[in-house]
Amino acid sequence: MARVKEYFICTECGSMSGTWYGRCTSCGSWNSLEKHVDVKTNIKSSVGKNVYTGKNQPLSISNIKILNEERKTTGIKELDRVLGGGIVSGSVILIGGHPGIGKSTLLLQICRDISSENKILYISGEENGSQIKIRSRRLGVDGENVFVVSETDINVIEGIIEDISPDLIIIDSIQTMNISTISSFSGSVTQVRESTNILTSIAKKNNICIIIVGHVNKDGGIAGPKVLEHLVDVVLHFEGDKSSLYRIIRGIKNRYGSTDEVGIFQMTNGGLIEVENPSKILLEGIPQNVSGSSVSCIMEGVRPILVEIQALVTKTSFGTPRRDTSGFDYNRMSLLIAIIEKRGGFFLGNLDVYLNIVGGIKINDPVCDLAVVLSIISSLKNFCIPSTTMVIGEVGLSGEIRTVNNIRNRIKEAINIGFDRCIIPNISDFDKSEFDIKIHPVDNIKSAIYILNSI
Ligand SMILES: Nc1ncnc2c1ncn2[C@@H]1O[C@H](COP(=O)(O)OP(=O)(O)OP(=O)(O)O)[C@@H](O)[C@H]1O
Ligand SMILES: [Mg+2]
Ligand SMILES: [Zn+2]
Incomplete structure (x- = not known):
């Protein structure tokens, strides 16, 4: 016996429902349920009806030929x-x-x-x-x-x-x-x-x-x-x-x-x-001897890509300072600014901070935290970070630099592009002599700034 079955499917998540709702009960999207009509044979009447004719026999996997x-x-x-x-x-x-x-x-x-x-x-x-x-x-x-x-x-x-x-x-x-x-x-x-x-x-x-x-x-x-x-x-x-x-x-x-x-x-x-070489194009035209700019390394799939992170810190002309970012999470930037003030001892309360990731790249990887922090401090204190230094590391709430994945691949990419220095998290099983580049492991943001001032 055929019967007509009417139901609703959410166009966002695909869940089915017998009645229409203004809001999908599974994913919460509004007005996403769409009506469907199926003409189906009654399931009960098809139970127990064996129509197997012996064709299409299961084969042992070792006998299956690859077509x-x-x-x-x-x-x-x-x-x-x-x-x-x-x-x-x-x-x-x-x-x-x-x-x-x-x-x-x-x-x-x-x-x-x-x-x-x-x-x-x-x-x-x-x-x-x-x-x-x-x-x-x-x-x-x-x-x-x-x-x-x-x-x-x-x-x-x-x-x-x-x-x-x-x-x-x-x-x-x-x-x-x-x-x-x-x-x-x-x-x-x-x-x-x-x-x-x-x-x-x-x-x-x-x-x-x-x-x-x-x-x-x-x-x-x-x-x-x-x-x-x-x-x-x-x-x-x-x-x-x-x-x-x-x-x-x-x-x-x-x-x-x-x-x-x-x-x-x-x-x-x-x-x-x-x-073939995205890092090279992204770093084209990187300013030399200008404060507020540093280079970090993100991973796109298994490929490391060097990106430039720019910060501009200026005196605010408004009552409350402006904070703006492009390509980087706004809340993450606010958090890093708080860490710079509390753990680094720098005061940004009456200063505007602008952050930009060059080339329209969007970063959602904490590996660039340290580079963001150093770019901001570099703009604030008006010192330059050499444009051939790569900075990687996640910054924790107490200002400590935490390790990130794929450190070796990121360092190799820096070497390929002709960089001469890397600032990386201090990890225990790491042999600096493995790489033909100067490597500075750092424990916290203060030691990173110390390194930058001494090179
Ligand atoms: N004459 C042109 N010269 C240079 N670039 C062009 C030209 N015409 C189109 N483009 C580029 O190609 C893009 C459109 O590409 P395409 O039509 O392949 O996109 P699509 O993904 O198929 O879009 P849709 O979803 O609308 O079909 C434009 O956004 C533009 O960047
Ligand atoms: Mg098209
Ligand atoms: Zn849904």
Whole structure:
């Protein structure tokens, strides 16, 4: 007996509920529940009905043959790195990112780089052929092997795929796709989930790679519930903002590789270019012999990147001093200022403090605490921190410098860039002679300032 089941799904977290609420009971988002109708056979009537015919027998794992383990390069080294060496055939990759970040650009560049050996089908629900052609011309994409179609009906797309039998399919974007037999609008959870389901089964059945573009919601997660991320093999996030020099591609999930790697790009007129040495570009134009600037080292995945941290401390012209930061957490800065006053003995009560991380980089790693502290004190006391000194260390509430992870990799990066000095936390099992650079381990902010005054 068929029955119609009506329920609600939260578009933010994917939880289901039998009744509508203004606010999701699981994740607390407002007005995120969306109505769904399923026609289902009564479960009771299907219990105990064995339809197994003996086909599709379970095999012992040692007898299973690997069908195709080959990886296809995307032609973009930084992207291959994130994917763990290239696209595994038959896999489905979901790539999410804010509007205008460069998703379509990246995908067209893949078309450019691998179309000589692969037949590519580019399906766009957002732009028509001519708009895609304009972008392709700018990026230098040309080729008999790249087929473009502007289509949103998944069942039509199924037919096109059968017709063309491509090696790689690009879907831009999943939120514009729809299945005509489902009544909800494009971009709704049901449409997005069912469209992805169909595409995934096409990929697995025909051993075709599919790259799907997904829009992100205001928090940066892929729009539509987590269930979408479960359906695909790889989830990549394209990050960065307009003010930043960089675009970063980060692996969130990868069934065929680690998620530690990131790919770093720069957006230019001619498209995205790979950045092999981000530290070098970020430190370009670092001021010499100017107070208030120091260099620290963050990790993007497994890659260390040197960043410049600038502080400006001036006399306030208002009743209450102004504190402002860009690229660094405001509350963390306030805390560090309190530590500077209480543990360092410097007075900042009637002074404005501005903090800036150069290059639009956002830091959410306590490893830069000490560099922030030293930049502020350097601006306050008007002394310079040499621009070839790297400063790392987390600052605790009593002014002590605490250890951070990956110290060795960070020091190696400083050496690669040609730095001559590092100020690091004082850790017990550390052999300074391992590195060809001057290393000053420090216990607290006072000893760090002492070191700076003595060099
Ligand atoms: N003529 C141009 N010259 C230089 N850069 C351009 C030009 N046109 C676009 N861009 C860059 O490309 C970016 C848009 O890239 P793209 O269309 O690939 O983004 P997207 O992630 O696909 O966006 P959407 O989510 O809207 O589809 C712009 O933000 C801009 O930085
Ligand atoms: Mg686009
Ligand atoms: Zn929710």
